[in-house]
Amino acid sequence: MNRREALKRVAFIMGGTVIGANLFLEGCTRPASKDVATLFEAKTTDYLGELAEAILPKTSTPGAKEAGVGEFIPVMIRDCYDEKDQKSFLDGLNGVEDRAKKDFKKGFLELTPEEKLKFVNTYDKEAKEYQTNKKEEEPNHFFTMLKQLTLTGFFTSEVGMKKALRYVKIPGKYDGNYPYKKGDKAWAL
Numbered sequence: 244m245n246r247r248e249a250l251k252r253v254a255f256i257m258g259g260t261v262i263g264a265n266l267f268l269e270g271c272t273r274p275a276s277k278d279v280a281t282l283f284e285a286k287t288t289d290y291l292g293e294l295a296e297a298i299l300p301k302t303s304t305p306g307a308k309e310a311g312v313g314e315f316i317p318v319m320i321r322d323c324y325d326e327k328d329q330k331s332f333l334d335g336l337n338g339v340e341d342r343a344k345k346d347f348k349k350g351f352l353e354l355t356p357e358e359k360l361k362f363v364n365t366y367d368k369e370a371k372e373y374q375t376n377k378k379e380e381e382p383n384h385f386f387t388m389l390k391q392l393t394l395t396g397f398f399t400s401e402v403g404m405k406k407a408l409r410y411v412k413i414p415g416k417y418d419g420n421y422p423y424k425k426g427d428k429a430w431a432l
Contacts, residue, residue, distance in 0.1 A: 276326075276329070278329070278330075278333050279317070279320060279321050279329055279333070281333075282316070282317035282320060282321070282333075282336075283317050287317070287336075288313040288314050288316075288317060289313060290313070290336075290351075290352075291312070291313040291316045291317070291336075292307065292308040292311075292312060292313025292314075293308065293313075293351070293352060294339065294351070294363075294389060294393075295307035295308060295312040295313060295316070295389070295392075295393040295396070295397075296308040296312075297356075297359040297360065297362065297363045298363055298389070298390055298393045298394075299312075299393055299394065299397050300356065300360075304406050304407040305402045305403075305406055305407070307393050307396065307397050309402055310396065310397045310400040310401075310402040310403050311396070311400060311402075312392070312393050312396035312397055312400070315392065315395075315396035315400070316389070316392045316393075316396065319392050319395075319396075320332055320388075320392075324388070327382040328382050328383050328388065330382065331382035331383060331384070331385055331388070332385055332388050332389070334385065335384070335385020335386065335388075335389070336385065336389075338385075339351050342362075342366075343362060346362065346365070347362070363386075366386040367386060367390065369384070369386070370384040370385075370386035370387045370390070371387075373387075374387055398431075403431075404431035405431070407428065408428050408429050408430060408431035409427070409428045409429065409430050409431065410430075410431040411430075
């Protein structure tokens with residue numbers, strides 16, 4: 244017997260006092276809609292990796308692409324975002340090429356690193372404006388979600404924790420007065 248079946252039986256025996264347990268478990272395993280499933284295709288994860296790399300490029304530390312952010316984003320969109328935000332993300336992603344061609348007369352992947360930076364800065368400014376003025380029932384801006392997922396994916400990855408942050412596998416005691424030296428990396432938790 245699996246865990247879901249056991250919970251159903253316990254809920255039945257207890258007269259349904261475990262309300263929502265089945266819905267909660269189904270939420271953890273819901274399949275991707277047909278549209279969201281396209282995010283898992285290799286060409287799309289590579290493209291998402293390129294977009295994430297434009298937001299968090301490789302410098303003296305690895306970039307978002309090396310941290311596997313392109314593979315992280317579809318999982319989070321499928322598992323953590325409601326349908327309205329999923330649609331907003333997909334629509335925004337589908338509009339990236341058109342926007343790049345409109346602004347730079349070439350596709351996003353053909354842009355130079357400087358043009359990619361200008362591109363994401365323009366999107367970021369637009370997204371901040373949108374988020375400030377949006378009504379509660381409106382979906383989040385595509386770029387806001389992309390940027391948040393890029394940063395979350397990078398800084399929770401092994402690469403982000405070990406190469407961009409200071410990482411101690413088993414930290415010592417908390418010291419709120421630990422001396423800071425200019426240029427020190429933040430701690431990974």
